[in-house]
Amino acid sequence: MRKIIWIALLAGLFACKTDPREEGGGIMPEFKDIQVQYPEAYRDTAVVDDYFGMKVADPYRWLEDEGSPSTRRWVGQQQSLTENYLKYVPYRDAIRRRLGQLWDYERYSPPIRRGDYYYLFKNDGLQNQDVLFRMAKPDSPLEAVLDPNRFSGDGTVSLGEYAFSRDGALLAYQVSEAGSDWRTILVRDLAAGRNLRDTVRWVKFSEVAWFRDGFFYSRYPEPRPGEALTGANEFHQVYYHKVGTPQSEDVLAFADRRYPKRNVYAETTEDERYLVLSVSESTSGNALYFRDLAADDLSFIPIVEDFGNDFEVIGSDENSLYVLTNYKAPNKRILRISTRQPGARYWQEAVPPAADVLQEAYLFGGKLVAHYLHDAYSQLKVFSTDGREEKTIRLPGIGAVLEVAGRRDSPEAFYEFSSLVQPETIYRLDLATFEQEVYKQPESGFDGSDYEIRQVRFQSYDGTEVPMFVVHRKGMRLNGAHPTLLYGYGGFDIPVLPVFNRTRYMLFPVVLENGGVCAVANIRGGGEFGSDWHKAGTKHRKQNVFDDFQAAAEYLIANQYTQPSKLAIHGASNGGLLVGACLVQRPDLYAVALPAVGVLDMLRYQKFTIGWAWAEDYGLSDNKEDFDYLFAYSPLHNITPQKYPATMITTADHDDRVVPAHSFKFGAALQARQEGSAPILIRIESSAGHGAGSPTSKRIEAGADMLAFMLYNMKEGVIYPARPGADN
Numbered sequence: 243m244r245k246i247i248w249i250a251l252l253a254g255l256f257a258c259k260t261d262p263r264e265e266g267g268g269i270m271p272e273f274k275d276i277q278v279q280y281p282e283a284y285r286d287t288a289v290v291d292d293y294f295g296m297k298v299a300d301p302y303r304w305l306e307d308e309g310s311p312s313t314r315r316w317v318g319q320q321q322s323l324t325e326n327y328l329k330y331v332p333y334r335d336a337i338r339r340r341l342g343q344l345w346d347y348e349r350y351s352p353p354i355r356r357g358d359y360y361y362l363f364k365n366d367g368l369q370n371q372d373v374l375f376r377m378a379k380p381d382s383p384l385e386a387v388l389d390p391n392r393f394s395g396d397g398t399v400s401l402g403e404y405a406f407s408r409d410g411a412l413l414a415y416q417v418s419e420a421g422s423d424w425r426t427i428l429v430r431d432l433a434a435g436r437n438l439r440d441t442v443r444w445v446k447f448s449e450v451a452w453f454r455d456g457f458f459y460s461r462y463p464e465p466r467p468g469e470a471l472t473g474a475n476e477f478h479q480v481y482y483h484k485v486g487t488p489q490s491e492d493v494l495a496f497a498d499r500r501y502p503k504r505n506v507y508a509e510t511t512e513d514e515r516y517l518v519l520s521v522s523e524s525t526s527g528n529a530l531y532f533r534d535l536a537a538d539d540l541s542f543i544p545i546v547e548d549f550g551n552d553f554e555v556i557g558s559d560e561n562s563l564y565v566l567t568n569y570k571a572p573n574k575r576i577l578r579i580s581t582r583q584p585g586a587r588y589w590q591e592a593v594p595p596a597a598d599v600l601q602e603a604y605l606f607g608g609k610l611v612a613h614y615l616h617d618a619y620s621q622l623k624v625f626s627t628d629g630r631e632e633k634t635i636r637l638p639g640i641g642a643v644l645e646v647a648g649r650r651d652s653p654e655a656f657y658e659f660s661s662l663v664q665p666e667t668i669y670r671l672d673l674a675t676f677e678q679e680v681y682k683q684p685e686s687g688f689d690g691s692d693y694e695i696r697q698v699r700f701q702s703y704d705g706t707e708v709p710m711f712v713v714h715r716k717g718m719r720l721n722g723a724h725p726t727l728l729y730g731y732g733g734f735d736i737p738v739l740p741v742f743n744r745t746r747y748m749l750f751p752v753v754l755e756n757g758g759v760c761a762v763a764n765i766r767g768g769g770e771f772g773s774d775w776h777k778a779g780t781k782h783r784k785q786n787v788f789d790d791f792q793a794a795a796e797y798l799i800a801n802q803y804t805q806p807s808k809l810a811i812h813g814a815s816n817g818g819l820l821v822g823a824c825l826v827q828r829p830d831l832y833a834v835a836l837p838a839v840g841v842l843d844m845l846r847y848q849k850f851t852i853g854w855a856w857a858e859d860y861g862l863s864d865n866k867e868d869f870d871y872l873f874a875y876s877p878l879h880n881i882t883p884q885k886y887p888a889t890m891i892t893t894a895d896h897d898d899r900v901v902p903a904h905s906f907k908f909g910a911a912l913q914a915r916q917e918g919s920a921p922i923l924i925r926i927e928s929s930a931g932h933g934a935g936s937p938t939s940k941r942i943e944a945g946a947d948m949l950a951f952m953l954y955n956m957k958e959g960v961i962y963p964a965r966p967g968a969d970n
């Protein structure tokens with residue numbers, strides 16, 4: 243029987259008053275529990291799987307069928323419950339307004355030159371999507387070229403990957419609807435300012451690689467009806483599309499019929515001489531092939547055919563490919579590989595490995611620009627193509643280089659830099675003289691000069707030293723009473739960098755302005771310290787990731803930044819797995835948990851969309867050894883009746899990367915076994931996906947809801963403006 247959803251509010255619960263500690267007023271409610279009753283979630287006791295003799299119940303599997311009437315009804319009830327809860331938090335609207343102010347500043351991408359123009363993206367502040375502009379010179383007036391805000395009325399149709407033809411006359415760009423990973427490629431005539439009739443559908447995980455009057459792209463077969471958002475993605479193939487022809491005439495360039503669970507990515511070198519194929523079975527390691535497009539031979543020549551290491555082509559000259567790799571170099575190096583003799587015995591080392599991780603590299607201006615991570619923050623160095631170090635570029639401080647743009651034949655480059663308290667600033671760099679200057683500097687409503695960034699180190703449970711960035715107001719007294727937000731990821735060799743990231747960290751300024759502390763833990767599994775650091779947080783070593791994060795929380799408590807009743811944890815995707823596992827393992831350690839679009843069912847993740855590709859990090863429940871450790875930490879399967887922290891699970895109805903069934907099943911199980919009074923809510927975004935391309939309006943609303951939920955369950959008020967020294 244369907245239960246009635248109700249929220250009991252005591253009289254006078256939200257009588258608000260000004261906090262006398264602050265000038266300018268604020269909102270300090272009288273905090274009392276909001277009683278909630280969760281929607282009924284049917285437990286199907288007949289659904290039991292046998293894993294190597296162990297019977298594992300999966301009573302909420304029916305929630306995997308997102309289109310069924312019962313799932314849609316349950317989702318609607320959960321959405322109503324969450325909205326009814328949040329609308330009574332008195333400062334939800336104040337936080338939303340503040341987030342709108344924080345987002346409302348002009349921001350730019352580094353410009354790139356194509357044909358006769360420079361191109362860059364600009365957002366006036368609150369536009370749902372960034373707009374593509376062009377200009378004759380870097381200081382010329384801007385002319386709008388493509389405005390994704392016109393793709394749809396609500397901003398839910400977004401721009402994906404894009405590429406200019408070699409002469410700069412045409413732009414091929416991918417469009418995503420409602421945040422899905424599925425893309426449609428369209429072609430725009432830049433001189434005429436209009437789109438051509440070309441439409442290429444069912445593209446996914448693809449670049450656009452121009453060659454002459456067309457481009458290569460990757461796609462899957464068209465999914466069966468009803469399976470576009472959940473069905474397994476198999477048989478990735480590369481096609482060539484000639485501009486002006488229908489997709490039905492596209493030419494198959496590469497397909498592997500023997501191995502359906504391999505992905506293949508095509509790119510052409512800047513001079514369009516070579517077509518390079520990167521083939522992968524998971525998120526780590528790839529095979530590498532190339533084809534000389536100037537020759538008549540259509541076969542691909544192998545450079546490496548196993549999947550033991552990562553190989554990325556970063557540029558080329560007439561007869562050589564420059565390749566960034568961790569082959570025999572955990573911190574990566576750059577190889578020069580001859581296209582005439584591509585065998586491993588002929589490889590030449592252009593830039594040797596260093597103590598720091600070589601995160602990215604580029605061939606610009608006839609030089610190799612190397613982006614290193616030193617103690618999890620950025621350094622830029624410039625080398626000649628024969629490996630001689632020419633210059634270390636002075637960066638503004640502890641932060642991260644987010645993007646570097648340039649061309650092989652031009653000494654001019656632009657890079658984007660940010661820190662935890664500095665929004666993205668664009669710099670122009672002359673690779674001939676190494677002089678640099680600010681090109682675009684934003685004027686945001688957040689004054690980063692009031693805050694300080696510390697890098698601290700703590701010991702994890704096995705004695706491993708782990709770094710963490712901590713940011714708070716200058717002069718703040720450590721008394722253990724500050725609301726604190728701890729962020730982490732810990733997976734797929736992806737580093738978590740100290741940047742002013744609107745999508746990930748825009749929660750930080752509100753916490754900081756209200757006397758709080760924000761922390762970013764560089765835990766194992768990530769890419770901050772090379773492949774060894776990454777592998778130490780994978781498969782049967784995955785528990786190291788959770789131990790590191792919990793040790794980070796304990797460090798913040800032991801050093802008087804905060805206390806368990808004031809500590810929140812947040813992470814998305816693999817970071818959602820991190821938060822889910824930690825809140826289940828140590829519910830006593832946190833006041834609030836915010837797992838976003840998380841991988842939470844570790845026994846069945848591989849059965850949906852692209853989930854099978856994550857096995858290199860996670861392992862597979864189909865294998866006995868893998869099953870044992872997956873079952874031991876899988877958040878869904880380790881929920882027991884006890885008191886859990888206040889939890890807001892966030893997901894989206896069009897997430898076809900980590901399907902929302904993970905969050906649905908986890909939320910239903912957590913609600914059923916919550917023995918405490920803290921709420922367990924699920925926030926389900928409509929017409930949204932895994933995060934990429936999400937409109938500004940939805941990001942602001944989601945951020946406001948998470949912050950309102952977090953601060954209210956910490957019994958913290960919200961005060962604007964916060965004046966320096968008020969939290970001492």
